[in-house]
Amino acid sequence: MTSENFLESSIQQIGRTLAKHSKASTTTILSQRWWNDLLMDWGMRDEDFKVQLFRFVDVLPTLKTDEQFTRVLAEYFGSTPILPKPLKWSLNKLPSFWVGSHIGALVLRRQFLRMAHTFMAGDSMANAMPVLEKLWRSGRCASVDLLGEATVSESESDAYRDHCLDALRVFHDHAQRWPTNTLLEQDHHGLLPRTNLSIKISALYSQLDPADPEGSFEGVASRLRPILNLATQLPASITFDLEQYELKDVTYEIFMRILSEPDYRNFPYAGIALQTYLRDADITLDRLVDWVRQRGTPITIRLVKGAYWDAENIQNEQRGWPIPVLRHKVETDANFEYISGKLFAHPTLFRPAFGTHNLRSLAHAEAIAQANNFGPQDYEYQSLFGMAESLQHAVVQYGRRVRVYTPVGELIPGMAYLVRRLLENTSNESFISKQRDHETPLEVLLAPPQPFSVSGSPPLPHSQNVQSPFENEPHTDFSREPARQAMRHALEKVKKELGQTIIFPVPSSLGSLKDEIVSTNPSRPKDIIARIPIYAPTQVEAAIQAAQKAWKHWRTTTPDTRADYLCRVAELIRQRRHELVAWEIFETGKPWREADGDIAEAIDFLEFYARDMRRLGRPQRLGQAPGELNHLEWRPRGLAVVISPWNFSLAIPTGLVSSALVTGNAVLFKPSERSPMMGYHLFQLFQEAGLPSGVLHFMPGGPEVGKALVSHPQIHVIAFTGSKEAGLHIIQQASKVAPGQHHVPHAIAEMGGKNAIIIDETADLDEAVQGVLYSFTGYQGQKCSACSRVIALEPVYADFIDRLTQAARSLNVGAPEDPKNHMGPMIDERALLKVRQYVDIAHQEGKVLLDRVMDQEGWFQGPVIVGNIQPHHRLAQEEIFGPVVSVLKAESFEAALTMAMQSDFALTGGIYSRSPMNIQKARESFDVGNFYINRPITGSLVGRQPFGGHRLSGVGTKAGGEGYLQQFMVQRVTSENTMRRGFAPTQ
Template sequence: MFPLTLYFTDQQVKWNAAQLWNNIPAYYCADEATMESQLTELTAQLQLPPLRALVTDDIQQGALCCPIELKDADKLTGDEQIALTSLAERLLYLPDQNSITRFIEEKLTPANGQPFFERNSTAIQQTHTWKQAIRQQRITVSIQAHNIFSQLAERFDYPFIRTTLSDTVTRLRQRIIFSDSIPQISEIPENYAYSLHLLTEGVVTAEAARIALNRYLDAIKAISAQKPHCRATPSLSVKLSALTPRFALLKAPAVIEEVTQRLLHLLILARTENITITLEAEESCHVDLTLKVFENLLRSDLCCGWGGLGVTVQAYSKRALPILGWLNFLAQELQTDIPVRLVKGGYLDTEITRARQQGLADYPVYTRTEITDLSYLICAAYLLQDQCPRLTPQFASHNSNTLGQIVTLAEQSTKPIELQQQPGLGETLLTQRQNANSAVTQRVCIIIGSQAQLPPHLYRLLHNNLSVAPTSLSVNESAEADVSAEISAAAVMIDTQSQRQQLLKKVDAFRDQQWLAAPLINGEPVRSQPPEARFSPFNLSWQTGELFPSTPDDVREAYAVTRAGFTGWNRVSLSERVTIIRHFADLLEQHREELIALCIRETGKPLRDAIDELREAVELCRLYAAQALSRLSPQQLPPIAGEKQTLRYHGRGIFVCISPWSFPLAIGTGQVVAALLAGNSVIAKPANSTPLIAYRATQLLLDAGVARDAIALLPGSSESINESLLKDFRLSGISFTGSNQSAASITRLLAQREQPQPVPLITETSGLTVMIADYTALPEQIVRDAIEAAYSGTGQRGSALRVLYLPEETAEQLESMLTGAIMTLKTGNPDEPDTDLGPVIDNHALQALHGHIEHSRIHGRLIYEGELDTQHDSGYFVAPTLIRLHSIDELSEEHFGPILHIIRYQSDNLTRILEEINRTSYGLSLNILSQDNQTIDQICNLMRPASITIRRNQSTAHTHGQRFASRGLSGTGPKAGSPDYLLGFTQQTICSSDSDDNVYRV
């Protein structure tokens, strides 16, 4: 890692392309405190002006977001105008104009008005408009939005309020969007220098990508027709993730080639018409792809020497300066000018959330606004120095102080600069500065798009670019981050090309590895039966290892050993047991490449899913270790009549842990670790399909220090050993995860036991996980979340989405989008990093899923089934499938695989479908996609799931942050990761004694 200070010295001239490129990922998640120190050092070295030192009166007067002139404003108080504008801002996040109109008509009525205002008051007060009004002292901090609306409702009737609000929404949208169609480009005033931005987000279907490409082509033609009236060469911004639905590093190099070819098609026309193209900013995980595509284009005969292809760099990225250094080298090597648009950054919330989910050591972006501002200033100074003669700086910001500093820096440079802004956001400032400095060119960013395309752009614009206060982690968030850091598994980095290649190389080293599974009793493998060859479910001719199956004799021996071992293990101090389990978590991470390879080979999970399972296993170990210290330590109870009472937890005896094949490492490890921490000895019975992972994990448990006689492993067929395993008199408890049929079988066997004492049974079983979307949810969000929830893990996870309820009004469009999104998924060899879906676990699962698909086909319910070819004949592959139902009552059981069921509903029949879902008696997980808090409240109050997620993907729940639970047909209670989970493995003792005050009483 080269220090940032070297980019401002002659040293950078000595670096070659490879060194400069490799220094970019080195800063990917650099420590923020270290980065701040480097930036501060650079500020002093470059003698940059301190922050806010350049704010002058005339700049301060440049409004960032001027008040909207409301219809009938003379009738409204200032508070009422602000409240209506804030509500209008919230409504701009709805998916289309019809949704906005319907929302206003349904909610703003005498019956619904007051409850709506009260329930949504907090959300309204979180809008940029409200915060800006407080900043400008046009409204007080203490005032509540619902009180203003109550006053409004008393002074005016609801038709007036609805009309005024509708007009406000229109005016606010016009403030941001120039027009909703490309032909209206002709209405841009003459003598404007402008950059055209089409509102296009990352697409989810190939058809949407084709439409986006054609829109860009149409835009170039429209700009060309208007170009003679422009004051400077016009520009078009292009978003790469809009040109393909699979813009992800794991899809490289195919996606790089696909996007490069589509862009070349655009660039041929753009260069012919002398229109510059600028690649828009993407999320951090897409930076490598963006830069590789840019390099491919710049090295082409079409672009080399042109100077009309530019790129956007985000200053909040810790890689910003290294990226600029690499671009500088590239420009000078190819003798080609590169326009560089410098922005602050538009995905802060997304970056923070993703980094936390992935367990990254730090964030890829700066989390404090003042540090981002500092980075922006230093990047600007780099662009303006003489050592970057071929980088053409374009500064895009709506912050008056930042722009003032940029202009002052530019006055000390010989390079002309360009300032970019959006109409309605700071144009007064830019006009003043342009008049004062002829070397400053003002370029207006013209936004073209419909209401349906506005919400993502609006969020980035208002929440990230126009923050009214420094954006940073709160004290509570920082504390939570510290706790998460203690529990989180180390990130498995694959967001840059070098990281991905390193991981794949290490995983591939285990390609020819053969693993062993056998009964493991008293720390020794037992090989009393002939071995059975084990093969990968995606390649039935590829042997993964051998299994020596367990016998009833092995069961009896396991009980004898673990019964003797229970006493000693239960006496091991809680702190020592916790230390052992934490060491085990560390060993899992030390062997992560082997365990990832084994997970892929034995279960057929694609790379991303195998990584997620390993990380979940590690986090469960650390979470339970932390919970054991807090929940299982002796607890002082309230004293009674001078007595001191202490609650103590002990192990029950021998716990049998029966784990599923769907998560053999994560769930299997979690069950065993929970039982061991509680002081029990354990007999682990893994699923017959996945014994190799269980055996390797048990070996690591022993290596970590678990007593040899405290754990036994019995792999093999359940039919041969279940009766002797579950009827043994020494059994003290069972933890089971699997199907309802297996749970019922276990219950019957327990009922046949001759022993009088009951045996605790902790179950996590099947479920029909449901997602309900209403008309206020964005279609792209529905599709992305549904595809991820239904098909990740090949649909073979308990939390996988099974049923999606769609409003009748938008169902046709959404079904088409879902079909298109499924078409982009790759089903195949999980050894290949770009695979989305692997095989199902075995032939029984294959036949059951195919039977359900054929039944749906015969009855005309099949919407779409993906295609498979002869290459899939070597394994148990089921194509991703979409099926239509009329009612959830048609599903008599869970179909554990890549099948999603769609049910349409009328919005006014929401209560009926909630009752329908409750009738299933499942209680696993429910996801709600709605922007209407009243609808969310209604669903939450009437539904009986164990877990509810709102406006986020339910399949991304992780161990220590977003826990699942279960009840009804989905299980008996606390689920993996919940605070009370460990208590189910314990028995309790209350010790009462004289209080210390009575020790010497006679």
């Protein structure tokens, strides 16, 4: 018999033995286990029900009263066909009878809460200790996981550290009184502490950011060292959990770096998880092998398959990033077996711990151990609390060490953990679900997984095929070291190019431009970005005449050819993406991700409008009546003026300029005087792409130049993004027709907002705090879509505003070229002074809860949070354009909606809620152009969230969506009578 055949035979024998010992006992009707299994079975049979179940379990802890419970339960399940008739009847009928409703709510609420607690040992370490002792006395040890790891502020990170320290002390003190168990307390490396704690590094530093590995290490290490010091003293084992893939590299880096420090180099009880659903798990293990050899002290490897599979697939697909996880369960199983073998190949380096509920995976690890003469104490199996109990007992009976990963904490912060457990229980590919299906033969459960090759996801294309459907340009993944290195190199390169005087072509009749503006770095105002010559109002005429001449040829250029120019510019931006990001960081003060997102959006506009013009450029037949041929065609208007803002200094001008050009207009482009260098880069990109001379004129200058362009009688279309005051002036000017002018200029104006987010009593406050924080501090609040009003319902107002304030206090503010800083400077002194004026008003109208005045060079202002604001106050009505948010209190959801609508603007708005009824009400009544549910209200994507508002937020069709290009063109319908002498051609 070959070694492979012998191993497989051993796996089958071990698997059957364990299966025999782990046959599940029958459950009693209406017992908790019966109830749990019933819900899990429903979830496996009906995907819609599973979604509703998970969402209801997620919101369950926030429902404080029976009335709330009954109402929200009915919102989620009232129309679910798979529910048993008695439960459906109670949901539909009982609420009308108070007594019946009350009793039904009590019973159901108790059952749902007990189900949630099935996966948790207790709400505190003191309450969990009897459970941990019971595990020990049954032959199982534990690793405690403290729930509540979603920290949004440094104070919460401090609290998590303190909870870890308290947990270690309580665990150690109680465990000393337990009976001796050599199998649980000894392995081939020596002592195994009874006290074992699992931690998540994301909870130890609220500003953890893989783009900033150095700052992340310092932030985590300062709180991790006291934990390691106590673990060394007791002793206790500390295991690092793995979370989302985006945090993987920084987690391993922190783990290896801190355990290489002299104080911890010899600490033998450190461990870390390794997720085998990751395509690069093998590479990661090789990296750990090299490091442990260098360190000289063994570590524990907790081999798991991974708990974030659904999230990794969804989030990375949303972002357009390669999928880091294996796409099929069987591939993960095969990888688990492969990595298991490699673990056993290094007995002096690792303490292997196999975290699995899969009978096949467990039997495989055991067979490998036996084949290599490992003793029962040399490795262990790990299981999740509340899951696969019978299999745990079978492994104990088999004489092997079992460690139970045991969550401890309150229910609300434990919801994310609980939903992951439910996903595992109900996945159609899950071993547990197959095991629950009594019709699944043991041969199937123990069948070897098919071999596979970890080839990685297909590489993302560097450019899009013009015939392919539009896809958003992925943002840069700064969790990867090559991306960070490219960004650092670009910053250094651009820094050497600062201070130059820009030269660009102007109409020959002008000779040269006399005056100039100086663009400076808002982080260091003394540093010059560039000197740019500017137009005077009297020089506008020459550019308009040159554009008029160029337009006569450009208008006849085919739509496909015009679209090709846009695609060439998109490709040029991709080639120098990091340099453009660097220029934007220096000139406008945008942090890394904000600037990178702006450059990606510029590419999106180019690609989207190029495709849309190819569609619109083909005549559309109208009607099918015989004997006539009707065609609708789109034709350019003429000369287009583009006046763009500074806050999206490449994306917005690219969108405006490219849409005007691709539709056949000649363009006079005036960038903001606050970001002229980014406007120059856009102009240069079109020149390099080969755009015919004179079709695009770069016209930097002050407000008077813009007014001269807008008022000129030869202008046909004006595309503007900026303030309400300037936009209204443009609209008014466009309505005036000068003598001899034979057209009415078409104005497109996006003008701003006073945007609100509603937080109701069912909201996930972890998500709400982070979403609001990003929505009002992203790019220092200098976005027309930024949140400036939060309307929190009374039950959550105090908790929300306290956590938001702590989170805002924790944000890193500083020069944006350093990736640790999530907030940079205001654009200039004028913008900073405006914010300070509104802070003075805030002291008069409400209560300033936070005002982070920054005492440093540059135009810096940290977050400002104001409470006790009323809807009529200036802070609730006027656009500030800075990191200032007012928090209003509402007594009911209806009152919150009314408050949200008390504004002249209608741009963006949002809601954080887990009540289907409230979400539906907001969908119907929250009157804004872009409405967001349970996510930040900034960061729209071309094609997916076309952007724009109404009322005083603007006029025109949404940017980045179908219908936008038509604004730059006029319609022409041609009707031909095709009938001659009584016959017509077949058409």
